[in-house]
Amino acid sequence: MRAVVFGYHNVGDRCLRVLHARGVEVALVITHRDRPDENIWFRRVADTAAELGIPFLYGEDPCDPAIAQAVRDARPDVIFSFYYRAMIPAAVLALAPCGAFNMHGSLLPKYRGRVPVNWAVLHGETETGATLHAMEARPDAGYIVDQTAVPILPDDTAGEVFEKVTVAAEQTLWRVLPAMIAGHTPQRPNRLAEGSYFSGRKPEDGRIDWSQPAASVYNLIRAVAPPYPGAFTEVAGARFIVARARRLQAGSTAGGLPPGLHVHDGKLLGLCGDGGAVLVTELLAHDGAPVTPDAFSRILRKQTNEESR
Known part of the structure; x- marks a missing residue:
């Protein structure tokens, strides 16, 4: 042949x-x-x-x-x-x-x-x-x-x-x-x-909608995780890439917080629209630098202070 x-x-x-x-x-x-x-x-x-x-x-x-x-x-x-x-x-x-x-x-x-x-x-x-x-x-x-x-x-x-x-x-x-x-x-x-x-996918398709069920959010994170462009969320005008996460069991989340990315008990927690959550084990800045829970907590506090002015 x-x-x-x-x-x-x-x-x-x-x-x-x-x-x-x-x-x-x-x-x-x-x-x-x-x-x-x-x-x-x-x-x-x-x-x-x-x-x-x-x-x-x-x-x-x-x-x-x-x-x-x-x-x-x-x-x-x-x-x-x-x-x-x-x-x-x-x-x-x-x-x-x-x-x-x-x-x-x-x-x-x-x-x-x-x-x-x-x-x-x-x-x-x-x-x-x-x-x-x-x-x-x-x-x-x-x-x-x-x-x-x-x-x-x-x-x-x-x-x-x-x-x-x-x-x-x-x-x-x-x-x-x-x-x-x-x-x-x-x-x-x-x-x-x-x-x-x-059809094909674009990097913008990786935007996380935290109002979606936890299963959908987690599957998106897995589907575009590095080496692909990554699922992302925007906080305080900056983009963050959720590179790695783990879906949590029902009942293991923080009650009272709205859907979105939070710091709870020193961990990065993504709360979803159905009450479920994902534990974010690797968060990256837009330039690829790692973001710790402490660093992200400071970003959240800064955003809260600016919004309260």
Whole structure:
């Protein structure tokens, strides 16, 4: 099998290594340049390709005629997309006579679209996974080749779940490649009506609404915890990032206080609209500096004094 790989991020790194280990001839890798405004906490596929001796080029726009020509010159049997950020046009996919396949970070047909791991954690799911599927004009709509499930534990952050999904992607590709190489690619139905499509998320979507139930607030904190931008709240005109928290049992909160972030018994306590609470174990200033309960208490006192004037 001769392949062209569009890849990025940790899934791109691991799946490219699986292809190499299985003896697939990767003729070309197309990846992204790092964005200057992005927290680069993941592996660079360009580095992986260089390590493995595979030719690569940077291609932000797969509609660029130069990308199509490079794929055409590579003469692939198949095209793989491993967390490449852009939709690959049908004309490029058609350059691979044996098909084009994408690795998606959910159990399709659930959580089609962008940032599926974050959405799954936000919605309180207890399971997600990785799915290899055929690419077509609509995103994440082609038939399913194979998939692997992983658990989402109650206190897992999206970053921790993403690590599991990366392993699931590696396992899925490793398991199914022999059949694909032999020309017997499995085809399972992708029943779109049984799932939903989700768009991307912006940092502003991490704003905490303390009037929401504690479960919703806690899931938001987990879903966008670092290395993602983080859930945040604003006090005294300043933004604070709730980087780590733990949901408290009912009856263990401070009564009489309104929803919001407080200091109670020397601890940072987020009180929610349903009377539940989260214990904030790591609070950061907007510049990333840690904020202790004592420091936050001083900020609250200053705000109270200013409001009383």
